[in-house]
Amino acid sequence: MSQWDELFIGNSQSFLKAKNMIPRLSASKSTVLISGETGTGKELFARALHYSSERRGKPFVPVNCAALPDHLVENELFGHSKGAFTGALAEKHGLFHEADGGTLFLDEINSLNMVAQSKLLRVLQDQEFRPLGSTKSRAVDVKIVAATNTDLRYLVEAHQFREDLFYRLNVLSVVLPPLRDRREDISDLAKHFVDRSAEEFGKGAVRLSADAMMKLMNYAWPGNVRELQAVIHRAVAMAIGDVLEAADLDLPDHEPAGVAATVVSEGPTEMVIGQCGFQAMKAKMIDEFERTYLSKLLSVHQGNISQAARAARKERRAFQRLLHKHGLDRRIFSAA
Ligand SMILES: Nc1ncnc2c1ncn2[C@@H]1O[C@H](COP(=O)(O)OP(=O)(O)OP(=O)(O)O)[C@@H](O)[C@H]1O
Ligand SMILES: [Mg+2]
Known part of the structure; x- marks a missing residue:
C-alpha cells in the first residue's frame, strides 16, 4: 500500500475517507463501483485497488465501455469460438478471459448498452461466460471494478440502466470528491505535479509563487485533478525561470471562481469585489x-x-x- 500512499496525493477529509477504504475494498472479492466527476482519479483508484491486492501478479485489464461499438461489445468482452460467424477464422479470447485471476476495470460503465448490460449481469451472477458460438461456458475468477461519472441511480430511474445490474455493481462503492470540494488538496497536488513535470522536462527545482498558488486555489476546476495536472504541465514546459508566476498559468477566464471564494478566504465578497465588473x-x-x-x-x-x-x-x-x-x-x- 505504501507506493499508493505516495502516488495518491491529498489530505482532505473527504479524500482520505475514500483513500482509506482501499485496503478493505481490495481485500474483498466483491464488485466495486467508483463514482466521481471526470478527472477525479477513478482509474488511479481502480489501479490502486488492483495493485494493492493479492491479484497484483495477474492482469489489470481496463475497458472503456463508451468506446465499445454496440455490435462488438459481446465479442470484446467474451470472445468467440472459431467459425462463430462469417470471418471468425480463429478463436478469439475476450477481455474476461484476459483478466482471469486479475481485475477487469469497466470504465464509463454508464455507457454500456442494454444488451451488454444483461450479458454482464449474467456473468456477475454465474461467475462464468460463454464465448460467441461456443456451447461451453467458462468459469472465471475476475474482480470487477466499474467506474461511472454519472450517478447510476439517475440512469436507473430514467430506465437507461438495469436496476438489477446496478445492485450487482454497487456491492461496495466509493465516491471520489471533486477538487472544488477539497481545496485544501490543491496545494499538495500542484507541488507534486510541478516536481513531476520539472523532472520530466529535465529542469531543476521549480516552484510556484504565492500569487500563482492563489490563482490555482481560486479556480473552480471543472476538469478536477486531470485539469490541474495539465495546467501545471503546460506551465512548467513553457516556463523560463524557476518560479511559476500567476501569468504562467493558463486558466480559462470564464470559469467562475465564486465557489472558491467561499472556501478560500474569510471574506468571499471582499476578495473578488473590485476585480470584477x-x-x-x-x-x-x-x-x-x-x-x-x-x-x-x-x-x-x-x-x-x-x-x-x-x-x-x-x-x-x-x-x-x-x-x-x-x-x-x-x-x-x-x-x-
Ligand atoms: N489524488 C491524486 N494524486 C495524484 N494524481 C492524481 C490524483 N487523482 C488523479 N490524479 C491524476 O490525475 C489524472 C486523472 O486521473 P484519472 O484518469 O484516474 O481520473 P478519472 O476519474 O478516471 O477521469 P475520467 O473520468 O476523465 O476518465 C491522472 O493522471 C491521475 O494520475
Ligand atoms: Mg478514467
Whole structure:
C-alpha cells in the first residue's frame, strides 16, 4: 500500500475517507463501483485497488465501455469460438478471459448498452461466460471494478440502466470528491505535479509563487485533478525561470471562481469585489448562492431529491439539472 500512499496525493477529509477504504475494498472479492466527476482519479483508484491486492501478479485489464461499438461489445468482452460467424477464422479470447485471476476495470460503465448490460449481469451472477458460438461456458475468477461519472441511480430511474445490474455493481462503492470540494488538496497536488513535470522536462527545482498558488486555489476546476495536472504541465514546459508566476498559468477566464471564494478566504465578497465588473460579480454571487442553498437543502433532507425539490418548490427534473450543474452528488448528503 505504501507506493499508493505516495502516488495518491491529498489530505482532505473527504479524500482520505475514500483513500482509506482501499485496503478493505481490495481485500474483498466483491464488485466495486467508483463514482466521481471526470478527472477525479477513478482509474488511479481502480489501479490502486488492483495493485494493492493479492491479484497484483495477474492482469489489470481496463475497458472503456463508451468506446465499445454496440455490435462488438459481446465479442470484446467474451470472445468467440472459431467459425462463430462469417470471418471468425480463429478463436478469439475476450477481455474476461484476459483478466482471469486479475481485475477487469469497466470504465464509463454508464455507457454500456442494454444488451451488454444483461450479458454482464449474467456473468456477475454465474461467475462464468460463454464465448460467441461456443456451447461451453467458462468459469472465471475476475474482480470487477466499474467506474461511472454519472450517478447510476439517475440512469436507473430514467430506465437507461438495469436496476438489477446496478445492485450487482454497487456491492461496495466509493465516491471520489471533486477538487472544488477539497481545496485544501490543491496545494499538495500542484507541488507534486510541478516536481513531476520539472523532472520530466529535465529542469531543476521549480516552484510556484504565492500569487500563482492563489490563482490555482481560486479556480473552480471543472476538469478536477486531470485539469490541474495539465495546467501545471503546460506551465512548467513553457516556463523560463524557476518560479511559476500567476501569468504562467493558463486558466480559462470564464470559469467562475465564486465557489472558491467561499472556501478560500474569510471574506468571499471582499476578495473578488473590485476585480470584477457588476455582471460578473452578480453571476458569481448567484452561483455561490445556488450551490450553498442546494447543499444545505440536500443536507437537511439527507440527500432525498424529491423532498428537497418539494421544499425548494421546484420541479424534480429542474432541481436535478441544478444539482448536475453544480456537480453535487446527493449521496454525499445521505445519512448512510
Ligand atoms: N489524488 C491524486 N494524486 C495524484 N494524481 C492524481 C490524483 N487523482 C488523479 N490524479 C491524476 O490525475 C489524472 C486523472 O486521473 P484519472 O484518469 O484516474 O481520473 P478519472 O476519474 O478516471 O477521469 P475520467 O473520468 O476523465 O476518465 C491522472 O493522471 C491521475 O494520475
Ligand atoms: Mg478514467
